[in-house]
Amino acid sequence: MQLFQYAVINGILFGLFFGLIGIGLNLLFGVMRLVNLAHGDLIVLGGYLAYSLSTIAHINPLWAIPLSIPLALVLGFLLYQVTVPRLKRAADTETASLIVFFGVSQVLEAAATMMYGANQVTLPSLGGPIDLFGQLYPSSVVLSAGLSIPALGVLYAYLYKTRLGLSTRAVMADEHEAIASGVRVRFVATTAFMIGIAFAAIAGTLSVYMLGGINPTTGSALTVTAFTVIIIGSLGNPLGTAVGGLLVGLASSLTQAYATEWTGMVPYVLLLLVVLLKPSGLFGGKVRRA
Amino acid sequence: MRSSPRLFARASKVSHETADSELPLTSSSFEDENRANESWDLGESDAPLQVRGLTKAFGGFKAVSAVSLDAVAGQAVGLVGPNGSGKTTLINVVTGVYRPSGGSVTFKGRDISGMPSHRLCRLGINRTFQIPHPLGDLSVQDNIAVAHASSRSSQVNFDADPLQFVGLESVANIQASFLTSSEQKLLDLARALATRPDVLFIDELGAGLSTRELEHVAGLLRQLKDAGLALVIVEHLMDFLEQIVDTVVVMDAGSPIFRGTLRAAIADRRVIDVYLGK
Amino acid sequence: MPDQPTSPTEERFNHENKVGPHTRIARGPTRVWGLPSRWGRWIRRLAPIVLAPTLLGFAPHLYNNLSFLTTMVVYVVLAEGVNVLYGYTGYLPFGYVGFFGAGAYGAALSISYWHVSGFAALAIGGLAAALIGLVLSPLLRLSGAYFALATLAASQVIYYIVANEPWTYGESGTSLPEIFNANQAYFVALGIMTLAIAVTVFIRESHFGLSLRAIRSDPVSAAMAGINVVKARTLAWFISAALAGLAGAIWAIMTAAFYAESPFDLTISVYAIVFALFGGVRTVLGPVVGAVVLYTLYQYIGISNPQYFELVYGVLIILLVLFLPGGLSSLIGHSGNRPRWLRFVTSRVNRAPELLSGTGQPIPHPRASNQDLGGRENGRDGY
Secondary structure (H helix, E strand, C coil): CHHHHHHHHHHHHHHHHHHHHHHHHHHHHHHHCCCCCCHHHHHHHHHHHHHHHHHHHCCCHHHHHHHHHHHHHHHHHHHHHHHHHHHHHCCCHHHHHHHHHHHHHHHHHHHHHHHHCCCCECCCCCCCCEEECCEEECHHHHHHHHHHHHHHHHHHHHHHHCHHHHHHHHHHHCHHHHHHCCCCHHHHHHHHHHHHHHHHHHHHHHHHHHCCCECCCHHHHHHHHHHHHHHHHCCCCHHHHHHHHHHHHHHHHHHHHHCHHHHHHHHHHHHHHHHHHCCCCCCCCCCCCC | CCCHHHHHHHHHHHHCCCCCCCCCCCCCCCCCHHHHCCCCCCCCCCCCEEEEEEEEEECCEEEEEEEEEEECCCCEEEEECCCCCCHHHHHHHHCCCCCCCEEEEEECCEECCCCCHHHHHHHCEEECCCCCCCCCCCEHHHHHHHHHCCCCCCCCCCCECHHHHHCCHHHCCCEHHHCCHHHHHHHHHHHHHHCCCCEEEEECCCCCCCHHHHHHHHHHHHHHHHHCCEEEEECCCHHHHHCCCCEEEEEECCEEEEEECHHHHHHCHHHHHHHHCC | CCCCCCCHHHHHHHHCCECCCCCCCCCCCCEECCEEHHHHHHHHHHHHHHHHHHHHHCHHHHCCCHHHHHHHHHHHHHHHHHHHHHHHHCCCCCCCHHHHHHHHHHHHHHHHHHCCCHHHHHHHHHHHHHHHHHHHHHHHHCCHHHHHHHHHHHHHHHHHHHHHCHHHCCCCCEECCCCCCHHHHHHHHHHHHHHHHHHHHHHHHCHHHHHHHHHHHCHHHHHHCCCCHHHHHHHHHHHHHHHHHHHHHHHHHHHCEECCCCCCCHHHHHHHHHHHHHHCCCCCCHHHHHHHHHHHHHHHHHCCCHHHHHHHHHHHHHHHHHHCCCCHHHHCCCHHHCCHHHHHHHHHHHHHHHHHHCCCCCCCCHHHHHHHHCCCCCCCCCC
């Protein structure tokens, strides 16, 4: 019972983080049908920024969060300009974007290996363990999970409380109708793309704490987990992504507690179950022509 | 009981698209009693394709409701009605894009309800699409070659090269995605003809064509009819239809409300109600 | 019209303008490589099947590193398998390695448990992969990224099962006796490659291949042209799976000792896809050239410094998809594979005879009323 309780709380903490890594991807996939396979590597890039701040500049790595946001916005803008207009002209945008962003992920992974080596890097702990319902959890994990909540809230407010968010949801629902209704699709899409990358950067700093450390290949695993989270929670639905994250977090944590050697398989099995049984996701009103 | 507001919304949408040659359309609402006595039981007939009581529901909404229709060799039936009255859905159900929710379709005495498209094609039932989707990566000629491989021996006396027939032979080697939209419509017709069908559904082939192209297409369809094909033609352009069809079926809100010649239809009270409102 | 000089297109149509129910409508050019069409067509069919294995058969005399050469040939087979599936159906199998691993373990376990001969092990490997294909065939209901990610997930699930179950020796390591020596293994791999090329030639030339291309263009229209869409896709999926299974089987026999990580390494999928795209999908020799060139490059820079090779192919795929989606072969090959800007030029050139010769009056051909209908460029919205 102790183990079960520990696993559930641990699952919720990780679930919040998984929601955070899914949310940026959801924005890109939902708005432009872009399959950003480099999402995990962009997260890891954010993690390496925090690592550099800590080891080279000797300042608190949490400063990487505010620092990485403007950097990510610029990077997102450039990446959009280089890739998206051409991808949108491809016969099959979805598959073409998948391959291109896979190329981007390989470049990032290679660059990370060249700069930081193939070994895992870690950050110093933020403080002593924290007591949650009688169990001790590392404070960095609790803090990271806690920071995911306001981040998700900000995106929710953007999508549902602002005019630009309304336009973004219009493009998600139907791009052509949105154009016909006078939505500046290019502007909306660029903004969504930049915000999506910024969320990856935020998750990046926290990922070093959540995962205990990162190495250049961490990115691919994070990408698959993020896709599982957003497909479970339905595209274009930030609340669904949060719930999807919690489900993946709980499933992984419980499997780790009771059948450790199968833990890595959990996101893959969940992904297969969802795409085969309910491709529109748990909260999907939107029918996907699959 | 159908709800009037929905009818109203659909019919008024149509009115934006009214062209010169169409009946003027405005919002309509009518009572069930207007059609309650219409029983479209066509009974026994020797038509090769017989649609009986065909129904297609999407959730609670009946897009097609108890429609019966015969397609007779050497004859053309026009299928008219406001947008959203279920004409294209009817074609989609008969040609295997959707499965019917009720009723039956028989072809030469054989039940073909819910049969997949490729099998219907090989039996001799084909169609054109309202918005043609040619096989864009393939050359025009390969578009025809693909379909021709599924052709069959048919009693229909039509032996021409489909590309030559529709007048696309000069673009045979061009990739289909480079055709203009009217050329794509003709290619769609040629693709259907290459399978040598007995029954052909034509879904708004005339929409968007110029006057001269319409004449060309009407001539083609008359030739097909004379050759012995059974045609079912969905169209809004009445002048165009008049040149081809023998009878029309007028549909509204998924059900047929009139059956007879086009002239009689234009004079019919119920049809006018549908198009003009009471 | 008969008095006017006619374009080659019209000539062929005048020649074959009466088409009965059983007439075969000719397709492809009437003269191939300057030879009369029937001869030319057979030469075009047989040349890649004969030439590629022959040239590679001499490779050990130039560079006697059989382990490298065999692995390269295995990648040629995998790239052709990706070509069959992705090139002809548009399904991108990101988890293609699942079939490779299934083939490797099918062969390895049949040797360990039943002591079958080398060729029987190959057949079992191919069958094992096709069987996995059968189990995974519901994935074909998906499309685009969902399909790609679902196959990736499926391959990883297979990996975890193989790695964690004791009877597969996934964790403890497989160790096989020597079935083929290095030289034999190379030539067996060449045989499998020949089969893969022959299958691709068949698909390119046959009505089956034309059907697949039709489905890729538009499944609904293809069905209305009489093609059984589900059957054709599934068949391509099985063919592709079996090729990967054969490649995995010969890899397992050649490698003899391995852990589950090796034949299920996701980079195998990735390389197969990149090699196929680099050379050009929907061609016969594109994937062969792609695999030979890039795997040789890998041999020189990748083994000692994998991150440099990763950087090179990462940049390469970005550039390829954005600027040359048809791969290397689109620079020389069939016009259909050329990028948009090149194809646009070609289409004008193809039309030139008709536009320049001024034959006949354009009525009733709708070209005459082009001005009514707008341009032929299907522009996309403003991104």
